[in-house]
Amino acid sequence: xxxxxxxxxxxxxxxxxxxxxxxxxxxxxxxxxxxxxxxxxxxxxxxxxxxxxxxxxxxxxxxxxxxxxxxxxxxxxxxxxxxxxxxxxxxxxxxxxxxxxxxxxxxxxxxxxxxxxxxxxxxxxxxxxxxxxxxxxxxxxxxxxxxxxxxxxxxxxxxxxxxxxxxxxxxxxxxxxxxxxxxxxxxxxxxxxxxxxxxxxxxxxxxxxxxxxxxxxxxxxxxxxxxxxxxxxxxxxxxxxxxxxxxxxxxxxxxxxxxxxxxxxxxxxxxxxxxxxxxxxxxxxxxxx
Amino acid sequence: xxxxxxxxxxxxxxxxxxxxxxxxxxxxxxxxxxxxxxxxxxxxxxxxxxxxxxxxxxxxxxxxxxxxxxxxxxxxxxxxxxxxxxxxxxxxxxxxxxxxxxxxxxxxxxxxxxxxxxxxxxxxxxxxxxxxxxxxxxxxxxxxxxxxxxxxxxxxxxxxxxxxxxxxxxxxxxxxxxxxxxxxxxxxxxxxxxxxxxxxxxxxxxxxxxxxxxxxxxxxxxxxxxxxxxxxxxxxxxxxxxxxxxxxxxxxxxxxxxxxxxxxxxxxxxxxxxxxxxxxxxxxxxxxxxxxxxxxxxxxxxxxxxxxxxxxxxxxxxxxxxxxxx
Numbered sequence: 001x002x003x004x005x006x007x008x009x010x011x012x013x014x015x016x017x018x019x020x021x022x023x024x025x026x027x028x029x030x031x032x033x034x035x036x037x038x039x040x041x042x043x044x045x046x047x048x049x050x051x052x053x054x055x056x057x058x059x060x061x062x063x064x065x066x067x068x069x070x071x072x073x074x075x076x077x078x079x080x081x082x083x084x085x086x087x088x089x090x091x092x093x094x095x096x097x098x099x100x101x102x103x104x105x106x107x108x109x110x111x112x113x114x115x116x117x118x119x120x121x122x123x124x125x126x127x128x129x130x131x132x133x134x135x136x137x138x139x140x141x142x143x144x145x146x147x148x149x150x151x152x153x154x155x156x157x158x159x160x161x162x163x164x165x166x167x168x169x170x171x172x173x174x175x176x177x178x179x180x181x182x183x184x185x186x187x188x189x190x191x192x193x194x195x196x197x198x199x200x201x202x203x204x205x206x207x208x209x210x211x212x213x214x215x216x217x218x219x220x221x222x223x224x225x226x227x228x229x230x231x232x233x234x235x236x237x238x239x240x241x242x243x244x245x246x247x248x249x250x251x252x253x254x255x256x257x258x259x260x261x262x263x264x265x266x267x268x269x270x271x272x273x274x275x276x277x278x279x280x281x282x283x284x285x286x287x288x289x
Numbered sequence: 290x291x292x293x294x295x296x297x298x299x300x301x302x303x304x305x306x307x308x309x310x311x312x313x314x315x316x317x318x319x320x321x322x323x324x325x326x327x328x329x330x331x332x333x334x335x336x337x338x339x340x341x342x343x344x345x346x347x348x349x350x351x352x353x354x355x356x357x358x359x360x361x362x363x364x365x366x367x368x369x370x371x372x373x374x375x376x377x378x379x380x381x382x383x384x385x386x387x388x389x390x391x392x393x394x395x396x397x398x399x400x401x402x403x404x405x406x407x408x409x410x411x412x413x414x415x416x417x418x419x420x421x422x423x424x425x426x427x428x429x430x431x432x433x434x435x436x437x438x439x440x441x442x443x444x445x446x447x448x449x450x451x452x453x454x455x456x457x458x459x460x461x462x463x464x465x466x467x468x469x470x471x472x473x474x475x476x477x478x479x480x481x482x483x484x485x486x487x488x489x490x491x492x493x494x495x496x497x498x499x500x501x502x503x504x505x506x507x508x509x510x511x512x513x514x515x516x517x518x519x520x521x522x523x524x525x526x527x528x529x530x531x532x533x534x535x536x537x538x539x540x541x542x543x544x545x546x547x548x549x550x551x552x553x554x555x556x557x558x559x560x561x562x563x564x565x566x567x568x569x570x571x572x573x574x575x576x577x578x579x580x581x582x583x584x585x586x587x588x589x590x591x592x593x594x595x596x597x598x599x600x601x602x603x604x605x606x607x608x609x610x611x612x613x614x615x
Contacts, residue, residue: 037397039404084581092397093343097537097580100530104573107527112567222526226408229401263419266412273405274390281393 001259007136009259010252015144017251018151018252019213022206023224023242024231025158026199032175032238033195035092036085040099041203042225043106048073048204049216050110053119056208062123066208073204074197081196086189092175103221111218121212147209155244162240171195175238230269236286245284292599304451308444317443323555324450325515327548328457328508330535332404332501335461338542339470340497341477343400346387348532350502350507351405352382352414352524359427359519360420369433376505376513383410384502385495392494395480407529414521426520428554430513441514450511454548457504461544464500534576540586549587 001009027041038044048069056065056090080102088094124126127146162168170191173181182188207216210224228248235246250269255267276284309317329351336342357376361367367375391402414421421427423583432440440446476483476493484490513519522528533553541548557575561568583590 035397037401042450063543076607088581092585093400094580096397097533098577101573101577104527104530104534104576105570108567108569108573210595222408225526226405226412229405229408233402233405263417264413266409266416270406270409270413273409277390277393277402 002154004136004138005259008140009255011140011144013252013255014248015213017149017248018148019206019210020227020231020251021151021244021247022147022154023203024228024235024247025154025240027204027228028232028238028240028243029171029202030196030199031232033171033178034081034085034089034192034194035095036099037092037096038099038199039096039225040080040103040106041228042221042223043103043110043226044073044077044203045207046110046208046216046218046221047076047106047203047207049207049211049220050114050119051204052208053121053211053216056121062121062208062212065121065207069208070201070205073207074201076204078193078197079202081193082089085196086192089192103225107218107221114218116218118215118217119211120215123212126128143212147213150209155240158240161257162288166193167194175250207213218265230273232283233273234283236280236283239283239285242283242285261264301455308447313443316447319476319555319559320552321447321450322441322515323548323552324454325508325511325551326532326535326554327454328450328511329505329552330532330539330551331457331461331544332504332508333532333536334539334541334544334547335464335504336497336501337536338544339465339477340473340494341395342392342494342498343396343533343541344391344403344498344501345400345529345533346407346410347501347505348404348529349410349524350380350384350387350505351512352519352528353383353410354506354509355430355513355519355523356414356421356427358428358513359422363427363430364422373433373510376510377503380506380509381499383505384505385499387502388495388498388527392491392498404529407524408526411521411524411526414524421521424521426518426523428518430517430519431516432517441517446515453507453511457507458544458548461504465544469496515518530552534572536586538576538586540588542585543588543592544585546588549591553587 023041023045026044027038030036030041041162041176050064051072052069054065055068056062059065067075080099084098084102088098123143123146127143129142131142131145132139160168162172170186174191174195176186178188181191206224211220231243231246231250234250235242235244250272253272254265254269257265280286302318307320311320333344333347336344336347354376357379358369358372361375362369362372371518379400387403387406391399394402400408405479414426415424417423432446434440439446440449472483472488472493476488476490480490512523516523535550535554536547537550538546538553539548540546554572557572558568561571565571566591579586585592
């Protein structure tokens with residue numbers, strides 16, 4: 001691999017990591033707080049992408065589309081949590097099965113509404129086009145750098161919220177022991193609902209942000225569900241730093257192996273997951289169950 | 290003879306004579322695939338019902354057997370029996386490896402890890418050309434031929450799938466009564482106590498997973514003969530989930546449920562698709578309704594109905610007997 005190639009692949013890996021982080025963080029927060037494996041997470045990603053595209057197409061504003069994706073996917077998550085999952089709280093497996101059922105129906109209905117076409121976003125001009133990176137001496141798409149910055153900002157904001165605000169403290173306490181949190185008089189049901197809505201909204205937002213890197217089409221739901229699964233399995237469920245580290249690790253490994261030996265790249269992510277599970281079954285930053 | 294044995298005998302008799310009186314469409318396009326998917330779902334019922342391990346990778350293992358058969362017979366030009374052996378061995382060995390990775394976790398973690406493993410195989414099958422044939426997969430896979438007839442002619446293939454279905458069902462029911470099966474159930478209910486009794490918990494789980502992989506592989510061979518081709522689509526997310534849908538609709542805890550669920554699944558996909566394009570939504574709704582309202586599936590419903598019926602009959606017979614005695 002030549003130097004410019006290496007830099008490009010590394011940058012691709014980092015920007016992909018940013019995307020994985022944005023997608024997986026909602027998944028891991030929902031799991032951490034509610035103990036729900038939301039297998040409809042990929043569907044929320046795709047749903048957000050489609051809604052965002054439709055809104056951006058009508059209004060001509062990419063930003064408005066991204067906002068709509070966040071809100072609509074968050075609302076969908078809220079409906080899912082309040083309507084279907086709440087009666088089943090505490091029954092992990094049935095909750096996971098319900099989200100599977102929802103993902104089947106969602107995939108089919110989205111196919112009916114948006115068809116099998118590929119949708120391209122047009123982000124604002126300020127973040128499109130190429131840019132020359134001074135020190136490294138290569139050209140690189142601006143939009144991908146924007147995704148990197150966006151993920152960093154999101155990570156910092158979430159970190160601040162989790163460590164500094166009242167909601168964040170409650171959420172962290174709920175991750176540790178939700179029974180005690182309920183026992184001290186906090187309305188955990190509201191925290192759960194809020195968390196589910198935020199996690200789902202982030203998945204929807206990721207649909208627009210990620211969809212703008214390449215495009216959005218049916219089948220992307222499976223791809224990003226897999227990415228979320230591997231990232232949280234490697235990083236440890238419910239951990240913000242774990243998700244960040246795992247996203248970087250998984251994405252870099254994926255990009256390097258794609259560049260080096262494309263036909264066996266899937267095996268490498270598999271080996272990474274196996275290695276982590278063998279050494280630390282709870283994930284890099286996870287606590288033993 | 291107990292009422293249950295009578296019912297079972299009647300069902301077997303009906304299935305054996307089915308090609309004589311059933312329509313060819315039902316024989317070839319409904320019941321045959323129902324047996325095939327039933328065998329694959331049965332491997333999940335064995336794991337989930339007895340071992341408490343809900344795996345989403347069973348279709349992957351079935352698909353690997355199909356890939357093994359297709360690779361050996363089409364790409365390597367080997368005879369069919371080598372393909373069968375190779376396919377089964379591939380599914381079993383991969384199941385063993387998956388088992389080693391996954392058995393340290395349980396519950397929804399197990400579900401997630403098996404799902405990730407299955408989807409990694411899907412990604413590999415899509416990328417790799419030399420073994421899996423890449424995106425197009427392996428086409429023109431021919432079933433074994435006996436006495437100059439392809440095994441997949443409608444009636445012989447129906448009987449083959451029926452016999453395999455019955456045999457695997459009997460095997461699972463038998464296993465449940467062996468010391469191994471009993472330990473598996475005990476392990477589902479209380480792994481810690483079983484470990485304290487000196488059982489090797491992980492080894493038991495890996496063995497069960499490997500065995501289930503073998504079952505899934507057998508189903509996968511039937512499926513690849515039925516389809517005549519295999520591609521990554523056969524093992525994509527939707528197909529992995531379909532097996533779960535089948536097992537849950539039929540009843541995850543019951544071996545019968547696998548076949549019952551498969552029959553319902555094939556019927557719904559066939560008939561719903563004739564009046565609506567959105568048959569996946571119908572499947573999804575049926576599945577959701579099962580999970581929400583009848584977690585034990587159709588088998589659970591059926592058994593409850595049967596028990597209620599027996600109660601009613603017993604009351605009636607008992608009162609009739611009393612009347613006679615007086």
